[in-house]
Amino acid sequence: MMPHHSSLRIFVLVDALGAALPGVDALLPAVLTHRTALRTVLGFSSGAVPSLLTGLPPAETGHWNLFYYNPAQSPFAWLRHWQFLPGRLRDHRVARRLLKEVGRRWLGLGPLFECAVPPSLLPWFDWVERKDIYAPGGIRGARSAFDDWEDEGLRYRIYTYRHAADAAILQRAQAEVRAGAADVFFLYLSELDHFLHFHRGEPAAIRQRLLWYGAELQALFFAARQRDAEARFCIFSDHGMAPVRGRTDVAGTVAGLGLATPRDYLAVYDSTMARFWFFNQRARHLVRSALSEQSHGRLLRTEELRREGVFFPDHRFGETIFLLDPGWLIAESHFNGAGWNPTGMHGYHPDDADSDAIFLANFEPAAKLGDIRDLHAVLTGAPPRTAPATRDAASPAVAAPAAPAAPAPVSAVEAL
Numbered sequence: 001m002m003p004h005h006s007s008l009r010i011f012v013l014v015d016a017l018g019a020a021l022p023g024v025d026a027l028l029p030a031v032l033t034h035r036t037a038l039r040t041v042l043g044f045s046s047g048a049v050p051s052l053l054t055g056l057p058p059a060e061t062g063h064w065n066l067f068y069y070n071p072a073q074s075p076f077a078w079l080r081h082w083q084f085l086p087g088r089l090r091d092h093r094v095a096r097r098l099l100k101e102v103g104r105r106w107l108g109l110g111p112l113f114e115c116a117v118p119p120s121l122l123p124w125f126d127w128v129e130r131k132d133i134y135a136p137g138g139i140r141g142a143r144s145a146f147d148d149w150e151d152e153g154l155r156y157r158i159y160t161y162r163h164a165a166d167a168a169i170l171q172r173a174q175a176e177v178r179a180g181a182a183d184v185f186f187l188y189l190s191e192l193d194h195f196l197h198f199h200r201g202e203p204a205a206i207r208q209r210l211l212w213y214g215a216e217l218q219a220l221f222f223a224a225r226q227r228d229a230e231a232r233f234c235i236f237s238d239h240g241m242a243p244v245r246g247r248t249d250v251a252g253t254v255a256g257l258g259l260a261t262p263r264d265y266l267a268v269y270d271s272t273m274a275r276f277w278f279f280n281q282r283a284r285h286l287v288r289s290a291l292s293e294q295s296h297g298r299l300l301r302t303e304e305l306r307r308e309g310v311f312f313p314d315h316r317f318g319e320t321i322f323l324l325d326p327g328w329l330i331a332e333s334h335f336n337g338a339g340w341n342p343t344g345m346h347g348y349h350p351d352d353a354d355s356d357a358i359f360l361a362n363f364e365p366a367a368k369l370g371d372i373r374d375l376h377a378v379l380t381g382a383p384p385r386t387a388p389a390t391r392d393a394a395s396p397a398v399a400a401p402a403a404p405a406a407p408a409p410v411s412a413v414e415a416l
Contacts, residue, residue: 015189017237026210027210040355042349048239050144052376054139055373063139065128240355243343251267273330326352357372
């Protein structure tokens with residue numbers, strides 16, 4: 001239940017606003033006097049945002065990476081009928097663009113869907129974010145703060161990239177705060193993330209961009225205080241952004257082992273993480289051996305996945321997971337090709353200081369904050385309900401993949 005010190009609450013989620021960014025200390029310091037770094041979750045925004053909205057780790061929400069192994073229920077199962085086409089046609093960039101539009105417009109996969117694995121392999125995968133996570137009922141395996149607001153009958157407004165760009169969101173929120181259109185406002189500002197991907201090594205540019213956000217957010221704060229002198233206002237993020245130091249050709253190393261997909265294995269290569277499913281022991285041994293010799297990353301052990309709250313007993317997100325060291329990128333990932341040349345990246349281990357998110361507020365939270373999952377209590381006023389990171393129960397709303405028609409991965413993985 002929301003606290004009743006004031007009827008007006010404003011929550012601003014700024015994507016990638018890291019505690020270690022240059023200039024972040026100058027973001028409304030006179031009014032947002034409570035400031036602390038927050039540990040993020042292992043992985044990307046697709047896992048971090050549902051965690052902060054629910055107070056639960058990805059192993060409970062069912063939301064971690066975007067693609068997961070689920071051939072029995074894949075929205076792209078029909079593509080198996082096109083396997084007779086040459087690979088150069090099925091996996092061509094034009095085919096990817098067409099499938100992106102099919103996924104977004106006709107398969108209900110939402111505006112974020114990208115054909116980020118080769119189309120020939122899509123029939124083995126499903127997509128997590130079928131619904132809008134910034135709305136009641138949007139998170140598949142748990143209730144979010146928005147569900148609580150809806151049940152309490154609060155007057156609220158939610159603004160995201162689905163509605164407008166950051167500048168337009170801020171202007172609209174200021175107008176609606178002044179007009180008394182709602183009592184609870186949630187703004188998700190997404191554009192800083194993209195900016196930092198290409199300017200993380202430019203401290204002056206980052207400070208300038210944060211000055212712009214600060215001016216707009218200060219105007220929103222003053223609009224709130226003019227309406228309600230006790231208005232509560234906070235800014236927080238889902239993760240930080242690390243400077244890029246180098247690239248390593250993980251995908252090329254695996255491709256050189258003489259194995260075939262999907263006969264021997266499947267892989268999803270993201271910018272900082274590679275995930276694998278194996279259909280025979282030879283493939284598993286060769287890939288794991290090759291990855292263990294990589295100098296800029298490591299295989300994640302089962303106990304660490306449990307500790308970080310990202311272990312799934314059915315291995316839907318991968319039975320072997322390889323994570324790069326902070327600052328390193330997979331040379332050509334599925335999500336970003338050869339032309340992707342960022343100077344900043346996230347998705348590293350949460351222990352890295354550049355991965356820390358931040359919390360800034362004009363009030364003292366009821367409980368000490370240390371993890372982005374603690375933000376759920378701030379959003380709802382409820383006691384913190386962060387689940388132990390060692391819990392590995394499957395999300396009740398995400399059924400384990402049924403036995404696939406294609407070869408199933410080798411039996412249960414031993415501790416990695």
